[in-house]
Amino acid sequence: MTAIINPAPEADITAPMPSRRRLRHQSEGGWVTYAILIVVAIVSIFPLYYVIVMASHTNAEMAQSPPPFVPNGTLWGQIKDAVGKAPLNKGLVNSFIVASCITLGTVFFCTLAGFAFGKLKFRGNNILLAICIGTMMVPPQLGVVPLFMLMSKWGMINHLQAVILPSLVTAFGVFFMRQYVMSAVPDELIEAAYIDGASTTRVFLSIVLPAVRPAMAVLGMLTFLQAWNDFFWPMMALSSQNPTIQVSFQSLRSGLFDQQSVVMAGTLYGTIPVLVVFIILGRQIVGGIMQGAVKG
């Protein structure tokens, strides 16, 4: 915990994998290493692959011994069936709206606050930062009852604002951006800008923003993924009339649980967008998580 409150000397986090790391003490991995890692990779990928298989076979076909291992052409029909029976398209659109708004808000507000905490001197900055970080780990359960009452008094239950508003900022984001601003923007540069008569807003827009773009991208990816996958509060605030994709999954599960092929086809349909994005941005996300870890 102290490591979080008193961050260690700044390391350069611009490069996902600093070059020093290439000079590892360990030698080449042996075949046992590869064997184990391949098993781990298979265990990680297999359930996702098997969704495709399950989605294209009926319950009776899946109950055979041995069960099928390859998908077949009925997959499309099953997906259509699932899309017709559960609000998946609406869920995907809503999830996209929700996750985009949350990501934009979090990245913008957290960069602002991170800059203030990292580079500006003001009364109470340490206390405010400590409050922000100290509450990073409070479980969402602690607030949901009043949050639900508040949202329903405001008439927002079943509207996307109910999910977007509370998530517009995260303490993690502020902390993450503060660390990055501190390491990526030299004090001298800011001082020089002030001497040239720049205002703080000018400094933020012209010096800080361009310099912290890589960290904003990392924070954006992590926030988007988290917002997209969030289940607890969206499930309470929304219903199957206006769901996010995760809430649609719940109606899929509870409404059609005896038809595994339709349930699997719907799950596949709702999961593919984020998996595609993940495969495209995988390297960056891996780098981002490892940076976040070094910071933590």
Place this chain on the structure above:
Amino acid sequence: MSVTTTAPAGASSSRRRRRRPGSRIAYLYILPFFVVFAAFSVYPWIQTAWLSLHKVELSTFKRKPMEWVGFQNYVDLFHDHFFWNAFWNTISLALISTIPQLLMALGIAHLLNYKLRGRTFFRISMLLPYATSLAAATIIFTELFDPHVGFIDWVLRSVHLHAIDWQNSKWPAQIAISSIVTWRWTGYNALIYLAGLQAVDQQLYEAAAIDGAGRWKQFRYITLPSLRPTIIFTIVISTIGALQLFGEPKLYQPLAQPSGGSDNQYQTLSLLMYQQGFSYGHLGQASAIAWTMFVFIVLAVAVNLFLSRNRDAKGVR
């Protein structure tokens, strides 16, 4: 005399002021964060405590003022055997979903730290489960564990083991739910450990090797101590996550009910809170569960930190 001494001081302070004119505007920069944070985090946390001292019903809270009951919600809670059931389920699920997960993650990180061909492939494939949402992962695993069409039962049968009732019996159901958590988070934690491993000073290993320390001794006396802060961090984060398990046990049940199985055999505190508050409509009671849970999580984290510190004191020789 006094003029000459004050003048430079005044000049330097004005220069300092010029260097940092942004002290007032700083509040403007942190304002959006603290407004949202106060309205949707701090206020609800405190309000939960206040509500937990009242009788508040979901059906009437908009019309009727709430009724003060003191600590009655807590007294009821501690006399409720559903609470103790959920309490112990939460602990057992947390233990079986975090301990194997973190140990495996440590081992995998150690392997990933070797020079590898295709290391990007390994890293990305290990993180795919993390990208899969909790809801999707749970639904997929529920089908894999299904007694009729599930792949896992086929594997068990093909090695001549008995079929297991993953849904209605207690420990198998808890193990199945823990396996979802483990599947989703092991790769993530492995990457976090890997980041920690890569920050270890290379020269320590060289020095140890010169002193004749083998691989295991290097792992024990260099890798583990250097990873200590990271390990403690992941233990704390995983403990917090595992003690608030909600979506996995909820969606694991066929109708996605919050009862946590036919016999509440995998009902967690989170599920119980949801059931009390939103199925039965007792918001005050649900608030009491929420605060009890929070205090419990804080205590669990404190115990973890205490134990790891103690281990440290013993470990230093």
